[in-house]
Amino acid sequence: MTPVLDTQTANMITRTMSATVIPRRLESIGFGPSSLLPHPVRLLYYAGLEGNARVFENVGLLDAVSVICNNDAKHSRLHKWLSHKEKRMLSIYVDIIPLKIALTQVSAKISKNAIWSRFSPLKVGFLPEPDVPGPEWVKVRVHSCGLCGSDLHLLKLDINPRSCIAAIPGMERIFLGHELFCEVVETGDAVSDVAVGDRLAYLGFFPNCKALGATPCAPCAEGNYTLCLAPDKGKLPFNRGGGFSEYMIAHRSQWVKLPAGFTEDQALLTEPIAVAVHAALKSPPRAGDRVLIIGSGTVGLNLLQVIKALEPEARVTMLARYQAQEEKALGFGAEKVIRGGDLYRAVADDTGARLFCGMMGSRMILGGYDIVHDTVGSGNTFQDALRWVRSRGSVILSGVELATPKFDFAPVWHQEIHVTGINCHGQEHAGGVSRTSFDWAIELIQQGKIDTASLISHRFPLKRIRDAVETMTHKRKEPTFKIVMDVSGGVQAEISAIG
Template sequence: MWTSTMDLDQKKVLLTQILGRFYHNIYFSSYSPLQVQNLPRQSLPESSWVRVRNRLSGICGSDLHLLYHGGGDQRVASAARPTQKQFYPGHEVVGEVIEIGNDVQRIQVGDRVALQWRPNCITAGVQPVCHACSTGNYNLCDHGSFLAPQPLGGGWSEEMLLHEQQLFRVPSGLTDEQAVMLEPAAVAMHAVLRHVPRPGERVLIIGAGTVGLLTQQIVRSLAPQCEISVLARYPFQVEQATRQGAAHIIYPRDAYVGVQKATNAKLYNGIFGNQTLQGGYDVIYDTVGQKSGLFQHTTLHHALRWIRSRGTIVLVGLSLEPMNIDLTPLWHQEISLLGSNSHGAEYWPLGAMIKHLPSAWSQTSSISAVSRQSN
């Protein structure tokens, strides 16, 4: 079985990074943390597991981050937690179930499925489940990812072996190309539902990659009366964001001037290149979250200076590096800063809560619930 693995051993990652400064192709050589091997085909490890033959997989920015940077800086909080040294890349994936265990209840052979959840309390059989899992936010599980058997294979492999609860049955009306976008669409949906803009508010989406453009579409769907600006880096991103109805395009080279013109804010220029705005956007979704392109600071550094007083920033972009960042706008302007990680159980309209049951199958995901309730 052809299987892609990522060896996140820090010594190997560091050696590859050093050599990569002089020979970039090292990341695609036999010395790379990423390896493709033809491994023996394993049997299902447990009766509640299934075997999926992958049909299509996306390449996420987080997969590339792991390839080039490993598990991230060892000084960040997440690095202190136990982690798997071997990682199977590819979580944006659609495949076909070709084998099921004797105790599998929801999945049948022949079903098309998308990867939905990481290992969690349900897959580990932990009782009682943690707070995150009890509310359907399995990707924030407190301990299941450490206790549960790890899936074998990922989207970049020929097959995946994993617990049936981690999968979502793909509706027949979706093509494989559409189904592979369910996971990033769920990430964008989760980010927008962390804070939905009010009618008439000005919204900035930092980044026009896959998640950024999906975030733009979802804001337009859930808050159509908002005015949306998009910070885009490349011409094709500008074209797509414009086609999707962006009122303003912000260019990195003169971003402060662009934000000032789009929001009628007042721009202040201090010494040493220090810039800030009085006024600005009501809501900002930062889908980058790190240094990018022409920016010398992280995009969050700038977002804190582009938001109006008592505005809200939702940090969506992944960064596994410590941030040297000026946080004074948080208290000076009473800004709300929210994190958004992956996806979970979502409800629309907001407040339309359902009663949570202890069964894993009663939980409603961002992939399925919002699409059903909005139709």
């Protein structure tokens, strides 16, 4: 049945339809919403998106447009698109195509722009908004998302084919962003403990058995999902979105429900604090322990806060690069901050250890810290960590580095050092109880033992991700801690900026 339309509505539909076609036409000849395009062309692109939004917001209009499209073969593709109610969302992701990654890495040695070009596997572009794909899945709208060091590696295409991670199958497309402030917009039929409007934290960066619809392997059954033995058992939906996408879907097992009333900064920092809890509980601090944290970025500062919350009598020394980090560390209760100078001498003085200087610059400390946390994870910092810990002390690696450096691991056997690392978070067994890293993190935040608000130093709209990368890379220029990307409303902000 053909609806009866007044002239005004008919004109609006005509305008909307022509606007809707524009992005498709531009994309079909190779143009996305690249910042390289002149403003008038980008304006046309966004005008088209605006047109889409208006069509879909009004179901009556959608029906009317469908009728018109049915009568016009020229618009049959558009009609098909409309009838599936497909919406598009801004998203940042990396397609894991080894040859493309290698070629872009080589090109980036000549020009950094190569990473942001349309030939790069790193994409800042529009994807179809995902639907809930099954009864146990949850869809969220992302308001904002923190930028993590692991995101930075991907944004710089710092991907090493020789790393063990590259050998493990799992993801063909990696969506960036996992420190979310989001709310539930839709749930599958089998999800009963999460409702529309709830705030969630995300724990599922890596595939796990439950999300893949498989019988849980032993680590997954224990709640140690990042240690899944079978990430190749199935496939996650290809276009699932991430924290740097306006919408995102994930299996219920990949979400943690946050308490009602959690503020934005508390929600954003919950996942990073869970990481810090996981690192701290690898070697739970005791009263009087001398602890060194290498690195005073947000990972190091979170770790400092968690260690002090768990054991106020632990004595924590921080290794920092910038004055702002030093001030923040002292404010969070560090007993000492080492910054610059002869680090081996400073470590020996701080711990009362003995410093020995051998040939060819080789130096070694006997004595040293009970626990050393390496939150940087470069070959150099890890080598120093092994030489700065006391015999039978613990070195915990939380820094994410994909390079495959050569270093001297003799201190491990010579000083009988306990070496371990962390992969995000999992099930903790500390203080005689078994709970998740997130349980601990949420409790510490609720108890007011963690300062989340003052750690957020910068905010950028999602479209300015390149500026965010520059800021995080060059921390020397200004005090930089947690950078937050404003996700929803990013497209609208861009339209306003152009206008």
